[in-house]
Amino acid sequence: MKKTYKIDVDCANCANKMEVAAKKTEGVKDATVNFMTLKMTVVFEEGADPQTVMQEVLKNCKKAESDCEIFFK
Amino acid sequence: MNKKQKKNLVRIIIASVLMIAFLFVPVSGIYRLLLFLIPYLVVGYDILIKAAKGVKNLQPFDECFLMAVATLGALAVAIIEDGDYIEAIAVMLFYQIGEWFQSYAVGKSRRNISELMDIRPDHANVETENGIEETDPDEVETGSIIVVKPGERVPIDGIVIEGQSSLNTSALTGESRPRNVSEGDEVISGCININGLLRLRTIREFEDSTVSRILELVENASSQKSKSENFISKFARVYTPAVVFSALALGVIPPLVSMLLNMDAQWGTWIYRALTFLVISCPCALVISIPLSFFAGIGGASREGVLVKGSNYLEALSKTRTVVFDKTGTLTKGVFEVTAVHPEEVNEKNLLHLAAHVERYSTHPIAASLRAAYPEEADECSIEDIQEIAGQGVRAKVNWEDVFVGNLKLMKAAGANVQECSHKHTGTVIHIAKVGEYLGHIEISDVVKPTSAQAIKTLHSSGIRNTIMLTGDSSAVADAVSEALGIDEVYSELLPEDKVRKVEELIESKASGEAVAFVGDGINDAPVLTRADIGIAMGAMGSDAAIEAADIVLMDDDPLKISKAIRISRKCLRIVNENIWFSIGVKLICLILGALGIANMWLAIFADVGVMVIAVLNAIRALFVKKL
Numbered sequence: 001m002k003k004t005y006k007i008d009v010d011c012a013n014c015a016n017k018m019e020v021a022a023k024k025t026e027g028v029k030d031a032t033v034n035f036m037t038l039k040m041t042v043v044f045e046e047g048a049d050p051q052t053v054m055q056e057v058l059k060n061c062k063k064a065e066s067d068c069e070i071f072f073k
Numbered sequence: 074m075n076k077k078q079k080k081n082l083v084r085i086i087i088a089s090v091l092m093i094a095f096l097f098v099p100v101s102g103i104y105r106l107l108l109f110l111i112p113y114l115v116v117g118y119d120i121l122i123k124a125a126k127g128v129k130n131l132q133p134f135d136e137c138f139l140m141a142v143a144t145l146g147a148l149a150v151a152i153i154e155d156g157d158y159i160e161a162i163a164v165m166l167f168y169q170i171g172e173w174f175q176s177y178a179v180g181k182s183r184r185n186i187s188e189l190m191d192i193r194p195d196h197a198n199v200e201t202e203n204g205i206e207e208t209d210p211d212e213v214e215t216g217s218i219i220v221v222k223p224g225e226r227v228p229i230d231g232i233v234i235e236g237q238s239s240l241n242t243s244a245l246t247g248e249s250r251p252r253n254v255s256e257g258d259e260v261i262s263g264c265i266n267i268n269g270l271l272r273l274r275t276i277r278e279f280e281d282s283t284v285s286r287i288l289e290l291v292e293n294a295s296s297q298k299s300k301s302e303n304f305i306s307k308f309a310r311v312y313t314p315a316v317v318f319s320a321l322a323l324g325v326i327p328p329l330v331s332m333l334l335n336m337d338a339q340w341g342t343w344i345y346r347a348l349t350f351l352v353i354s355c356p357c358a359l360v361i362s363i364p365l366s367f368f369a370g371i372g373g374a375s376r377e378g379v380l381v382k383g384s385n386y387l388e389a390l391s392k393t394r395t396v397v398f399d400k401t402g403t404l405t406k407g408v409f410e411v412t413a414v415h416p417e418e419v420n421e422k423n424l425l426h427l428a429a430h431v432e433r434y435s436t437h438p439i440a441a442s443l444r445a446a447y448p449e450e451a452d453e454c455s456i457e458d459i460q461e462i463a464g465q466g467v468r469a470k471v472n473w474e475d476v477f478v479g480n481l482k483l484m485k486a487a488g489a490n491v492q493e494c495s496h497k498h499t500g501t502v503i504h505i506a507k508v509g510e511y512l513g514h515i516e517i518s519d520v521v522k523p524t525s526a527q528a529i530k531t532l533h534s535s536g537i538r539n540t541i542m543l544t545g546d547s548s549a550v551a552d553a554v555s556e557a558l559g560i561d562e563v564y565s566e567l568l569p570e571d572k573v574r575k576v577e578e579l580i581e582s583k584a585s586g587e588a589v590a591f592v593g594d595g596i597n598d599a600p601v602l603t604r605a606d607i608g609i610a611m612g613a614m615g616s617d618a619a620i621e622a623a624d625i626v627l628m629d630d631d632p633l634k635i636s637k638a639i640r641i642s643r644k645c646l647r648i649v650n651e652n653i654w655f656s657i658g659v660k661l662i663c664l665i666l667g668a669l670g671i672a673n674m675w676l677a678i679f680a681d682v683g684v685m686v687i688a689v690l691n692a693i694r695a696l697f698v699k700k701l
Binding site: 010011012013014016017019032034035036037038063064065066067 | 132297360
């Protein structure tokens with residue numbers, strides 16, 4: 001399953017860091033962050049619940065880049 | 074400017090004013106430090122907080138950390154030598170100015186480009202029993218009657234049932250010439266109605282309409298990253314820690330070595346040099362300018378009616394050296410037209426006249442093209458007793474006289490002696506006869522698009538080495554078309570799977586670092602579009618399967634757009650490369666100068682902020698593609 005979320009982040013490098021952090025999250029098969037369109041596309045592992053996975057993704061992203069936001073609710 | 078940008082601008086201004094004002098305050102020692110800490114903290118407090126958070130989360134190597142260490146270090150050096158606090162504040166100040174500029178430039182181009190692509194209609198005027206109601210386009214059912222006023226955007230695909238007008242399709246196709254529509258014509262959503270009032274019967278739901286399909290395409294574009302972008306994010310990951318460790322080495326090793334050799338350690342000098350290293354090390358110029366260049370390139374292309382589905386495709390397109398074309402619908406119109414009239418007994422007009430009459434009620438595509446060639450068909454003549462003879466043609470009584478329109482078999486049935494024609498015909502030949510009397514023949518063929526020849530020419534002149542045409546059509550037709558257009562190679566009588574095989578062969582035999590593009594439009598082109606390095610689908614109003622399979626979609630079916638797209642991609646990639654080399658180059662030079670002690674903090678600030686500003690401005694150039 002693939003979903004796209006709106007994000008908010010200030011700098012391009014921070015966006016890259018979010019991408020790395022999201023990719024490492026459990027339940028995420030692949031993730032790309034597009035700084036220019038401020039969008040995060042997440043491919044979920046089979047059977048993963050997007051809502052719970054996204055909470056973890058946000059947590060990890062906040063750790064990598066404190067000043068970021070993902071709108072998934 | 075958003076709220077955050079305004080706030081940061083105010084901070085920058087306050088800090089600059091304070092810094093300059095304090096230069097004239099006659100205090101020294103600890104009071105001087107405290108005084109100068111005010112502008113430093115005003116402009117840099119958020120950086121310090123973020124740096125601390127980064128360290129806490131074990132992610133120390135970010136820009137904030139670098140800036141925090143560099144400025145705190147510069148402050149410390151200034152305290153020890155009781156000198157100049159300006160440098161530390163200036164580094165922070167310029168860093169913030171750079172960040173502010175970057176955020177402003179990115180925000181602005183983000184807005185510009187999204188405006189460009191914003192073709193979403195906000196309402197539809199639906200005719201109901203209670204008059205016209207404004208409705209959300211999403212809620213309009215297929216077959217509803219909607220009214221489009223002048224100046225409004227067509228919200229849903231439909232057929233005109235009343236009114237006529239000119240439509241501006243430029244948001245969709247980049248074509249500025251308006252398209253005229255009247256009763257019976259199909260109009261696509263996203264166009265702007267210029268003058269007349271139109272009543273439409275919708276033929277699709279909003280979510281299947283052209284405008285929704287295009288928006289979906291655009292919104293999902295650019296999640297595919299190019300090699301350059303991936304290179305830069307990897308580079309940034311290695312580069313920053315590398316510079317931090319070299320800075321550490323630079324600050325510690327030379328003084329220690331000097332101490333061992335019983336020389337003056339000069340700690341201050343070396344630490345200062347190490348700090349300039351940290352300022353230079355910020356990779357922001359690269360990380361922002363590369364995606365920004367691609368984004369601007371994709372935005373500029375979409376304004377010209379070329380939709381690119383991701384920056385990797387733009388990159389691949391710039392490397393294209395071979396362009397493979399499908400024939401029908403791509404280089405030719407895919408519609409039959411009368412291309413030659415060779416009468417024997419009557420004049421041309423009369424021959425067309427008779428042929429059109431006989432075909433009056435036929436639905437065959439050939440009949441349609443014959444009628445189109447004689448627009449005054451609906452005249453006073455009497456047409457009776459029409460018989461379609463399968464596999465042969467049509468016969469009818471025109472003004473009480475039998476007329477036969479069809480192939481050689483039908484001529485035989487009519488007892489007419491067919492005269493051999495001295496011309497070479499590549500299209501379908503239709504013969505016309507009366508009983509026992511041959512009147513002549515008409516050639517009908519698929520005509521090439523008016524811009525096809527020029528398209529091939531511009532491709533060649535913009536460095537495409539090889540143009541190839543693949544077609545399922547007969548070799549006679551294919552050769553004639555390719556000769557007329559100046560195509561290098563042609564392969565005819567191919568089945569769809571042969572086309573895939575041919576493209577695969579080309580991909581295998583190409584030089585590395587080059588790409589093979591395939592241009593097609595039909596449903597059966599989808600496998601080839603997928604297989605080619607770059608699949609270009611023509612006419613986004615066309616087949617869904619082709620659009621789905623393609624990497625690049627040309628909104629109208631003008632083949633000239635192909636070379637335009639290639640030139641846009643080249644310009645974009647040139648800018649990307651300029652930015653990569655320029656940023657890395659300047660930074661490396663400054664690093665070397667810094668290590669040797671030639672570069673001071675001010676040069677370091679230029680290497681950081683100045684380079685970033687230049688790279689961003691350069692990136693925005695990719696948006697301007699009109700004159701390419």
